[in-house]
Amino acid sequence: MATKSYSNINSVYTISPHTFEKRSRTLAEYLSEPRGQIFFDARPWKTERITNEAKALQLLAERTTIPIPQLIRYGQNNDGSMFLEMSRVDGVDLLSVASECRKPGGVRHNNGGECNKCLEIAQANAMHFIKTVLLPELAKLRSNETGLDGFVIPPPWVVESVDTRPHWEVKTSLDEEFVFTHGDLNPGSLIMDPDTLTVKSVVDWEHSGYFPPGFQKWSLDMDAYYALFEDQQAILELIRSIEP
Numbered sequence: 631m632a633t634k635s636y637s638n639i640n641s642v643y644t645i646s647p648h649t650f651e652k653r654s655r656t657l658a659e660y661l662s663e664p665r666g667q668i669f670f671d672a673r674p675w676k677t678e679r680i681t682n683e684a685k686a687l688q689l690l691a692e693r694t695t696i697p698i699p700q701l702i703r704y705g706q707n708n709d710g711s712m713f714l715e716m717s718r719v720d721g722v723d724l725l726s727v728a729s730e731c732r733k734p735g736g737v738r739h740n741n742g743g744e745c746n747k748c749l750e751i752a753q754a755n756a757m758h759f760i761k762t763v764l765l766p767e768l769a770k771l772r773s774n775e776t777g778l779d780g781f782v783i784p785p786p787w788v789v790e791s792v793d794t795r796p797h798w799e800v801k802t803s804l805d806e807e808f809v810f811t812h813g814d815l816n817p818g819s820l821i822m823d824p825d826t827l828t829v830k831s832v833v834d835w836e837h838s839g840y841f842p843p844g845f846q847k848w849s850l851d852m853d854a855y856y857a858l859f860e861d862q863q864a865i866l867e868l869i870r871s872i873e874p
């Protein structure tokens with residue numbers, strides 16, 4: 631496979647035969663598109679979030695058995711953008727599993743088109759993985775400081791919804807009461823093996839860090855995930871729990 635590049639409003643992605651690179655977009659790239667300045671202003675911590683993800687991958691590789699992309703290198707380009715190069719994980723995210731029948735174990739469920747049976751199997755496997763592997767492994771990582779290495783980026787359902795402050799202070803506690811959280815765990819951040827429909831890798835750790843256990847929210851259904859953004863009362867309570 632040749633090297634392929636694509637971008638969305640937040641990042642530029644480059645896939646090569648063995649690697650996957652994510653990098654932040656520059657102001658010039660934003661401005662080359664309609665409403666670029668608005669999108670630029672609406673995306674805080676463009677470079678810091680890439681560094682945060684790199685540090686999370688390092689920590690998780692050293693101290694857990696969670697399947698994640700292998701960190702190869704990260705750093706800053708001359709144009710100021712931050713890049714993160716990882717090993718490439720072949721697979722399909724949980725959002726895309728249902729687009730065709732994957733014939734798990736050689737069993738075909740339909741004659742083409744979307745397959746809800748495959749989605750059901752993949753969701754059940756993902757649920758089992760989260761409860762028996764991911765959450766127990768994350769629970770082993772505890773700290774008496776919020777965020778990661780002095781930088782705090784709460785989950786999207788906090789910073790893109792209720793509280794858009796530009797900077798979050800680290801909260802310190804006497805006890806190791808903060809637990810490592812993914813921060814953005816939804817069907818798009820689970821890479822599934824298309825043959826077995828089991829979880830192959832957990833990606834997108836930009837919003838990860840140490841937070842009170844109540845921040846460990848996740849959903850395998852996008853509607854339910856977006857509902858997290860609407861629950862003002864719960865979000866405000868969680869915000870109070872990380873105020874220094």
Ligand SMILES: [Zn+2]
Nearest residue numbers: 731739745748
């Ligand atoms: Zn199927």
